[in-house]
Amino acid sequence: KIEKPKPIKCGTFGATSLQQRYLATGDFGGNLNIWNLEAPEIPVYSVKGHKEIINSIDGVGGLGIGEGAPEIVTGSRDGTVKVWDPRQKDTPVANMEPVQGESKRDCWTVAFGNAYNQEERVVCAGYDNGDIKLFDLKTMSLRWETSIKNGVCSVEFDRKDVNMNKLVATSLEGKFHVFDMRTQHPTKGFASVSEKVQKSTIWQVRHLPQNRDIFMTSGGAGSLHLWKYEYPAQRSKKDSEGAEMGVAGSVSLLQNVTLSTQPISSLDWSPDKKGLCVCGAFDQTLRVLIVTKLNRV
Numbered sequence: 001k002i003e004k005p006k007p008i009k010c011g012t013f014g015a016t017s018l019q020q021r022y023l024a025t026g027d028f029g030g031n032l033n034i035w036n037l038e039a040p041e042i043p044v045y046s047v048k049g050h051k052e053i054i055n056s057i058d059g060v061g062g063l064g065i066g067e068g069a070p071e072i073v074t075g076s077r078d079g080t081v082k083v084w085d086p087r088q089k090d091t092p093v094a095n096m097e098p099v100q101g102e103s104k105r106d107c108w109t110v111a112f113g114n115a116y117n118q119e120e121r122v123v124c125a126g127y128d129n130g131d132i133k134l135f136d137l138k139t140m141s142l143r144w145e146t147s148i149k150n151g152v153c154s155v156e157f158d159r160k161d162v163n164m165n166k167l168v169a170t171s172l173e174g175k176f177h178v179f180d181m182r183t184q185h186p187t188k189g190f191a192s193v194s195e196k197v198q199k200s201t202i203w204q205v206r207h208l209p210q211n212r213d214i215f216m217t218s219g220g221a222g223s224l225h226l227w228k229y230e231y232p233a234q235r236s237k238k239d240s241e242g243a244e245m246g247v248a249g250s251v252s253l254l255q256n257v258t259l260s261t262q263p264i265s266s267l268d269w270s271p272d273k274k275g276l277c278v279c280g281a282f283d284q285t286l287r288v289l290i291v292t293k294l295n296r297v
Contacts, residue, residue, distance in 0.1 A: 002040045006031060014059020014112070014160075015070040015086060024072050024086075026054025032074055034086055045086050050076035056109045063271075066115035066161040073112060073123050079104025081125045083137065096125070096135050096142075105129050113157035113181075114164045124167060126152025132169055144189050148177055154204045157181070158212035166229065168215060170202035176217055178229055183236040183246035191246030197225055203265045210274045214254070214297065218267045218279060222260035224289075228252050228297055254297055259287060 006027040016022040016034075022044060024034045030050035033043040054074045061070035071093070072084045083094040098104045106128040114122040121137040128151045136143040150171040158166040164181035167190075171177075179192040200220030208214040213229045231249045239245050262282035270276035275291040 002035075002037075009054055010057040012057050012059040012072065014062055014065070015072045016059070016062040018063055022086075024057060024059060026057045026074050026076075028053045030054055030076060030078070032057075032072065032084060034072075045089075047084070047090055049074050049082055049084070049092070050078050050080060052077040055107060058111050060112035060115050060121070060160050066112065066121075068115055068118050068121060071112070071121075073110045075107035075110040075125055077106045079107065081107055081110055081123060081133075081135065083123060094123075094135070094137055094140060096123070096133070105131060109152055109155050111155045111157060111167075112160050113167070115161050116163050120163075122164065124155045124157070126155045126169055128152075130171065144184060146189055148175070148194075150175065153201060156205050156207060156215075158207045158215070165212065168205045168207070170205050170217055172201050174198040174200055174202060174219070176202050176205065178248070178251060180235060180246040180248055183244050185239070185245040186243055188245055191248040193248040193251060195227075195251050198223070201263065203263055204267045206267050206269055206277075208274075208294065209269055209271045211294065211297075214294065216267060216269075216277065216291075218264035220263040221258065222262055222264055222281060222283075223256055223258045224264060224267070224279065225256040226254040226291065228254050255291070260285065 006029045008025045008027050011025040022034050032047050032049040034045035036044050054076050056075040059072045060066040075081045081096040082092040085093045109126040111124050114120050123135045125133050130147045130149045132146050134144040150173045154170045167179040169177045175196050177192050177194045179190040202217045204218045217225045232247045236244050260281045260283050264279050264281045266280040275294050278288050
């Protein structure tokens with residue numbers, strides 16, 4: 001048990017090696033800290049990253065997942081998304097913030113993707129007004145943006161370390177969207193399919209590490225839903241102008257269960273044991289679950 005003066009909002013092991021197991025955390029004061037859990041008194045890296053609370057954090061380049069440098073991304077209520085290299089003190093390697101005159105939006109969720117070689121890497125960010133933005137870290141530019149109309153609670157690529165394949169975004173009004181990230185149309189962007197699960201918030205989405213087409217969503221009604229994405233016969237087609245555009249697939253519900261009367265706000269799968277997962281809920285309970293028969297779907 002380790003206690004710190006500032007409440008901690010989020011954390012990730014994603015930018016550390018399996019040997020080190022350093023934990024990166026974002027707190028209510030806007031601080032990014034990296035802790036050696038063997039000697040947690042003083043952080044091994046610390047920076048005042050944001051002016052307000054860090055809502056979300058993700059890491060890549062560690063744990064053997066993703067090519068390139070170990071990096072951490074943070075999203076904050078101050079409207080900025082920043083990428084950090086733990087080897088570089090004090091300043092972020094990338095800073096995505098509203099342009100002058102544009103109102104700042106509360107960033108609720110961030111995720112790395114496309115880290116399949118030493119050069120390529122993207123960050124996806126979701127905001128309280130329903131905006132989703134895709135930042136290309138190779139060209140340091142905004143690659144794509146869209147809006148799903150309701151606050152974006154969670155975004156995740158089906159894999160961080162492959163050429164962008166699929167992205168799932170969940171929202172406040174019980175809806176989630178699956179974007180096919182293989183083909184980007186010049187004006188229409190990425191093809192997507194959406195599914196309404198319930199009336200309450202979908203807090204989180206997590207893809208099964210052993211099968212990227214299966215994912216779980218956790219809901220405000222205390223429920224978990226297990227989904228499978230089915231690809232279309234053809235993933236792209238040409239429009240009337242001859243430009244390539246994506247074709248969305250379909251989503252089917254495999255199983256669902258209600259575990260609590262309170263929202264299930266966090267969820268993760270075991271990378272080693274297929275079907276083993278853990279979730280945390282507002283009822284202050286941590287639940288360890290096993291999902292069976294996953295090799296048959």
